Amino acid sequence: MRRRLTLLVAATTCLVLIAFLVPLALLVRQVAEDRAVSRAHGVVQTIVPLIGTEPDRLELAVEGQPLPVSVFPPAGEVIGEEARRTPAVTLAAARRESFAVATDEGREIVVPVVSAGGVYVVRTVVPDEELNRGVTRSWLVLAGLGAALVLLGLVVADRLARNLVAPIADLSAVSHRLARAELSARAAPAGPREIREVATALNHLAGRIQDLLREEREQVADLSHRLRTPLTALRLEAESLRDPAEADRIAAAADGVQRAVTAVIEQARRRGGERRSCDAAAVVRDRVAFWSVLAEDTDRRVRRELPPGPLPVPIPADELAAALDALLGNVFAHTPDGTAFGVTLAPRPGGGAVLTVDDDGPGFPPDALRRGASGSGSTGLGLDIARRAAEAAGGALHAGAAPGGGASVRIELGVNALPPG
Incomplete structure (x- = not known):
């Protein structure tokens, strides 16, 4: 923009100077x-x-x-400079x-003089050098003046x-900082x-966004207090069960809910732009083991392909676990019941990992990939949770049909630049 404005002023100045200097040069x-x-x-x-009065002095x-x-x-030889009688003299x-x-010689000037002896004609020629004397210098001065005005x-x-x-430019820089979740960025009013x-x-706008996020974080934080009472009651009910195994299972489920709520609160209160990483292999192995118990109860066969060693990805462990839990859920x-499913985790070319969850079920219903849409009465947020986790890790989510029928969801996780945390 700065260059365009400068060029616009230069073009306008040149046009104005041409409109004045060209006529002025002709006038000079x-x-x-x-x-x-x-x-x-x-x-x-x-x-x-x-002429006719003092011929001796002429x-x-x-x-x-x-x-x-x-x-x-009128008759006789030419007086003064030898020259032929031109048509102008005769006329x-x-x-x-x-x-x-x-x-061709320049400007010829002829003046007739009538005397008693006849008509005399006085002739002189102004050379071109004399006609243009000082013009070149004046034009150079005008050109220099024009160039100086253009530079000014x-x-x-x-x-x-x-x-x-x-x-x-300052506004643009502040807007980019706000886009990177640096909500403390402010623009200095100028110009x-x-x-x-x-x-x-x-x-x-930035202040309003901070206020809205603060209110949202506080509302999410209040969730822990609201769920404390029902979770406490659930633990008491679990302790009253006669079967110790059942009691431990329900207590473990209550603890899982408590951990999930705590993870949501920590995620909401985490500052923007602050990312952590984890070992995807360890997280996926742990969550598959958890869901395998439920799979045995519902006669589901579990296919798993996990790398033997660590596989770091740029996403917190709780977010990756929440995404995988949403897909398996x-x-x-x-x-x-009885529908088999598989979980595959493989390194991604160039860094990161690819997590795939597929099943042998009927596949996705219409509009299942739209946020908030569900064909079975649920909230419809499971796939969106996985999608947001993938995008936060610098990757993407792809959902479609599995090669053998059923549904398939592939999460690509980006290159990790941090040590697992």
Whole structure:
């Protein structure tokens, strides 16, 4: 933008200068010609009074002039500069009129003088050098003046453009910082009034976003207090069971709910842009072991392909576990008992990992991939949770049909730059 404004001012300045300097240059040349012709007329006028009155002084007056002057008498030899009788001389003697004509030698000026002895014609020629004397120097001065004005205009335009563009660049930098979740970024109101208003509006928007996020975090934090009582009651009910195994299972489920709620609260209170990593192989192995117990109870066969060693990915362990739990929960919720499913974790070319969950069920219902949509009465947020986790890790989620039928969801997790935490 700064360059465009400078070029616009330069183009406008050049057009204005051309509109003024070209006519002025032509006027300078015309003035130089008129001055030379006027000087030649002055020379001729000093000779005219001597014709017919002082013939002795005429020849001396003709020879002492700065321009070549010839006097053509009615009869006899030419007085002064030797020259042939040109058509202009003949025409002037016949019409008895003074005029000037352009020739190859320059500007020819003829003046007829009527005397008792007949019509004399005084002729002089103004060379082209005399007609254009000083014109080149004047044009160079005008060109230099024009160039100086253009440079001055460019300097002023660049200064104004910089004062205009700098606040816009600051607004752009602040907006990018806000996009990176640096909500403390603020723009300094500067520049024209309109840009200052935009900066003020952007600062107000950033403050409003901070307020909304603060309110959301507090609401999420209140969730732990609201769930504390029912979780406590659930643990008491589990302790009252006669079967110790059943009691331990229900207590473990209650602890899992408590951990999930705590993870949600920690995630909401985590500062923007602050990312952690984990060992995807360990997390997936742990969650598959947990769901395998439920799979045995519902006669489901579990296929698993997990790497033997660690596989770091740029996502917290609780978020990856929540994403995998959401996908496996969908398998148990939307496929009949006895439906087999598989979990595959493999390294991603270039870094990261690819997590795939597929099943042998009926596949995805229509609109199942749209957030909040579900064909079986659920919240419809399971796939969206997995999608957001994949995007937060620099990857993406792909859902479709499995090669052998059923549903298949593939999560790509980006390159990890942090040690597992």
